[in-house]
Amino acid sequence: xxxxxxxxxxxxxxxxxxxxxxxxxxxxxxxxxxxxxxxxxxxxxxxxxxxxxxxxxxxxxxxxxxxxxxxxxxxxxxxxxxxxxxxxxxxxxxxxxxxxxxxxxxxxxxxxxxxxxxxxxxxxxxxxxxxxxxxxxxxxxxxxxxxxxxxxxxxxxxxxxxxxxxxxxxxxxxxxxxxxxxxxxxxxxxxxxxxxxxxxxxxxxxxxxxxxxxxxxxxxxxxxxxxxxxxxxxxxxxxxxxxxxxxxxxxxxxxxxxxxxxxxxxxxxxxxxxxxxxxxx
Amino acid sequence: xxxxxxxxxxxxxxxxxxxxxxxxxxxxxxxxxxxxxxxxxxxxxxxxxxxxxxxxxxxxxxxxxxxxxxxxxxxxxxxxxxxxxxxxxxxxxxxxxxxxxxxxxxxxxxxxxxxxxxxxxxxxxxxxxxxxxxxxxxxxxxxxxxxxxxxxxxxxxxxxxxxxxxxxxxxxxxxxxxxxxxxxxxxxxxxxxxxxxxxxxxxxxxxxxxxxxxxxxxxxxxxxxxxxxxxxxxxxxxxxxxxxxxxxxxxxxxxxxxxxxxxxxxxxxxxxxxxxxxxxx
Numbered sequence: 001x002x003x004x005x006x007x008x009x010x011x012x013x014x015x016x017x018x019x020x021x022x023x024x025x026x027x028x029x030x031x032x033x034x035x036x037x038x039x040x041x042x043x044x045x046x047x048x049x050x051x052x053x054x055x056x057x058x059x060x061x062x063x064x065x066x067x068x069x070x071x072x073x074x075x076x077x078x079x080x081x082x083x084x085x086x087x088x089x090x091x092x093x094x095x096x097x098x099x100x101x102x103x104x105x106x107x108x109x110x111x112x113x114x115x116x117x118x119x120x121x122x123x124x125x126x127x128x129x130x131x132x133x134x135x136x137x138x139x140x141x142x143x144x145x146x147x148x149x150x151x152x153x154x155x156x157x158x159x160x161x162x163x164x165x166x167x168x169x170x171x172x173x174x175x176x177x178x179x180x181x182x183x184x185x186x187x188x189x190x191x192x193x194x195x196x197x198x199x200x201x202x203x204x205x206x207x208x209x210x211x212x213x214x215x216x217x218x219x220x221x222x223x224x225x226x227x228x229x230x231x232x233x234x235x236x237x238x239x240x241x242x243x244x245x246x247x248x249x250x251x252x253x254x255x256x257x258x259x260x261x262x263x264x265x266x267x268x269x270x271x272x273x274x275x276x277x278x279x280x281x
Numbered sequence: 282x283x284x285x286x287x288x289x290x291x292x293x294x295x296x297x298x299x300x301x302x303x304x305x306x307x308x309x310x311x312x313x314x315x316x317x318x319x320x321x322x323x324x325x326x327x328x329x330x331x332x333x334x335x336x337x338x339x340x341x342x343x344x345x346x347x348x349x350x351x352x353x354x355x356x357x358x359x360x361x362x363x364x365x366x367x368x369x370x371x372x373x374x375x376x377x378x379x380x381x382x383x384x385x386x387x388x389x390x391x392x393x394x395x396x397x398x399x400x401x402x403x404x405x406x407x408x409x410x411x412x413x414x415x416x417x418x419x420x421x422x423x424x425x426x427x428x429x430x431x432x433x434x435x436x437x438x439x440x441x442x443x444x445x446x447x448x449x450x451x452x453x454x455x456x457x458x459x460x461x462x463x464x465x466x467x468x469x470x471x472x473x474x475x476x477x478x479x480x481x482x483x484x485x486x487x488x489x490x491x492x493x494x495x496x497x498x499x500x501x502x503x504x505x506x507x508x509x510x511x512x513x514x515x516x517x518x519x520x521x522x523x524x525x526x527x528x529x530x531x532x533x534x535x536x537x538x539x540x541x542x543x544x545x546x547x548x549x550x551x552x553x554x555x556x557x558x559x560x561x562x
Contacts, residue, residue: 021325023316027308030330035304044302045337049311049328060327063344082494083506122511128487206409213363225364230403 008043016076057089076167078150080129104134104142143179194251203271289324297357338370357448359431361410385415385423424460475532484552
C-alpha cells in the first residue's frame, strides 16, 4: 500500500468550521478541491472536517505531518472575527508564532482602500480585526485574494506544504486557481494511468474472487474491480483494471502481464476471456 | 474546551470510499447524519473521509478511540465486493476477528430469498460474496437493513460504540432511523441550550473584542459571537450568546452572569447596552 501511495503526490484536505459538523452546510469546497487535485494527478488521502478550535485544527494537521502527507490544504477560518482560528491552529501545529506579515498587510490595506472607495466599508482604517488577517505563522507567504479580504497562506514545514484558503467558495476557488494550481502543476509528480476491460464468461465470481485477490496482492499498483452478472444462467464478469505508474511503458507492460495471468487463471477454471474495447456498454 | 465538549455525547463520522476522495461524489451522507445527530443533542467532533483501505480505516477509528469519542459512525464499504473492507478495518481497530454472525446470515438469506422470488437475482444461493456481508467482528450485532442486502453493524468497544452503515443513502437512512436513532434517543445526554442577543451601541468592536475574549475564556460553555456594523458613523454590535448546559437553571443563571459582565464592560467603555427580544431583524 505504501509503495502505491507514494507514486502520487499526497494531499489532505482539512475543512474548518462548526457549520460543517452540525449539518448546516454541505462540504462542497472539499469536493471541488478533491476534483481539482485528482485532475492534476494528486492523490487525496483524507478529507477531515473539524470545528473552529485551535487544538483540534493543530491536532489534525500534526497527524498529516506524521503520515508524511506532501500537501495539507485547509479551508475556512481565515476571516477577521475571533472564531476564525485556522492560522492559530497552523501556528500551533508547526510550533511557530503568528507575526505581522508585511506583504499580507499590504494586501489587506489595498483591499480595504478599494472597499472604502467603492463605498462598501465606512473606513479604510486597519483595525485590529483587519490586521489579524495579516498575522501569519512565521515564515509563511500570503497568497493574494482577488475577490475577498483575507489572503490565503502558504507555509512550508519540513517536507509538507500547507496551504490555507478561505471558506467562501469563490475566494477559495480564485486563490486556488491563480496562486496554488501553478505551484501544483510544477510540483505534483507526473503520473500515467492506463486501464483495460476484460470480459470473462463461464466462471462464477465467487470462484474467481480468491484468485483475483492473489493477483491484487502481487500487483499493488493495479486496481482491479470485477462487475459480475448472470445472463441466461451463465456467469459473466466485466473485469476492470487500472494502473498508475511513472511512465506509459510500465503501465502497458504491467497491464499486459496482469491480463495474461488473469486470462490463464480464468481459462483454467473453464472460462472464456476476451478483451473489451473500452468500458462495456 | 474539554469540559465544554463533555457536556454532550460525542460522535465522529467516518465516510469510507475513494469516490469521496477524488471528488466524484459529494458527501451528502455525512451532512445528513450530522444534522440528525445535532438534532438529537449530540456533538459531531470530526467528519473524516478515507479510502477503501483496511489500514486507513483502522487508523482513523483508533484515533477516535484515543480521543474517547462516544460514538463512531461509519458509512460505506459494507457490500459484497472485495473493495468493501469497512468491517475488516473495524475488526483490525478493535483487535478482533471477523466471524460468521448467525443473525446477520439469516438477514442476508432472507433478503436474497425475497430478491429471488421477485426475480431480481437468479439464485437465492448464499455465495461466498453474499456470506461476506454476514462476517462481522466478534461481539458485533447486525442491524436489519429493510431496503438493501448488507446489514448495518453495532459494536461496543470499551466506552465507544461503533455503528457501521451502508453507503447507499436510502439504506443508511433506513437503518439509522429504524435501528440507531432509538438507541441514541436513550443514550445521548440530555442537554439544554439557551441564547440571548444584546445590542451594544457606541463601542468599536476592536475595543470590545479583547474584553469578550476574556469573558469567553472564563465561561467556556458559552458561545459568544459579535456581529459588528456601523450606522451613521456609530459602532453597533449585535452580540449573540448561546449556552449548552445540563439544566435550564444553569443556562439561565450563566447567561444572566455573562450578560451582566459584558454590559458593565461595554458601559465602562462608554457604550449603551440593551437586550434584544430574539435575533435582530
